Amino acid sequence: MSSRIHPSGAGRGGRARRAAPPPAHRPEAYTVWKRSSMGFQGTDGFSVYDGAGRLVFRVDNYSRRRKLCAGELLLMDGQGTPLLSLRPQLLSLHxxxxxxxxMEEGIDKKKKQSPMSQQQRFTxxxxxxxxxxxxxxxxxxxxAGAAASGHGCQHLPAAPSFRIEGSFSRRSCxxxxSDGKEAARISRKNAGVASRPxxxxxxxxxxxxxxxxxxAATIMAxxxxxxxxCHRPYTPMVCSSQ
Structure with a gap:
């Protein structure tokens, strides 16, 4: 199953093939798998692979709870280093x-930083x-202001910086x-080898x-x-060992 999801990472003997990073003028293609990188059956989350089959982003989450109890979701790189923290805003119709x-490593988890003390990236x-x-x-x-010291005044632009168009539920968006140019595209993924359709x-x-x-980290967030x-019911994918 894994080789069908990111086949470019499988070479002879099952070894991953090293690939040079794409030129700066070319788009970067990723394969997103809605499955926790921890590998436990029935877990929710994301595992994101680049064109060489390397794990570049991950989100490990073990339950899909209602918004009031959702808490934060943490986007990490392939090695598990925290990148972005995503939190729902309660009592929001939209x-x-x-x-x-x-949060930086080494901070006492019991003294969790408040959203006001962290740098907001987007809403x-x-x-x-x-x-x-x-x-x-x-x-x-x-x-604006003392950005270097982290005490600047944060504000949002009048117009949206990005807009998602199409149907994410159908994997076509x-x-x-803000200028109307495409920043990223989501589409269905097909897989096949020479001996199979x-x-x-x-x-x-x-x-x-x-x-x-x-x-790419912002787009993945x-x-x-x-x-x-999108309020789509989550159905864990069960992989057969046979």
């Missing part, structure tokens, strides 16, 4: 989520309060920048293409939030 820089919400709508807007936070891997595995110059605000 399912607003806020993204912050992740994101659905364009419509209707449950059937998949479209959303992202407002990137800008900091685009993330556009091409098959659809289902909604739990899909492709994410990020355009040059766009921060947007994808994680989209997965939460």
């Amino acid at each position: 399912d607003r989520w806020n993204c912050y820089t992740a 994101m919400s659905k364009c419509s309060a209707l449950q059937s709508s998949d479209e959303a807007e992202v407002y990137m936070t800008t900091t 685009k993330i556009r920048r 091409v098959t659809n891997l289902g909604d739990d595995v899909f492709s994410l293409v990020v355009r040059p110059g766009v921060d 947007i994808v994680v939030v989209m997965d939460r605000i």
Whole structure:
């Protein structure tokens, strides 16, 4: 199953093939697998692989709870280093989520930083309060003042920095920048080898293409939030060992 999800990482003898990073002018293609990298059956989360089959992002989450009890979701790199913290904003009709820089290692977990003490990266919400709508807007936070010391004044732009168009639930949508240009695209992923016909891997595995110059971690954080605000029931994928 793993070789079908990211086949480019499998070479002779099962060894991953090393691939040079794509040129700066080319888009970066990722394979997103809605499965915790911890590998336990029935767990929720994300594992994101690059074109060489290397794990580059992960979200490990063990239960999908209601918004009031959801807590934060942590986007990490492939080695488990925290990158971005995603938190739902309570009492929001448009399912607003806020993204912050992740807490630095070494901080006492009992003395958890408040959102006010962390740098906010963006805020994101659905364009419509209707449950059937998949479209959303992202407002990137800008900091004015003493940005170097971390005490600058943060504010949001008047217009959205990114807009999600299409149907994320059907794995067919685009993330556009404020100028209308495409920043990233989500589509269904097919898999096949020479001896087998091409098959659809289902909604739990899909492709994410990020355009040059766009921060991939920010785009992946947007994808994680989209997965939460679309209100689609989560059905864990069970992999057979046979």
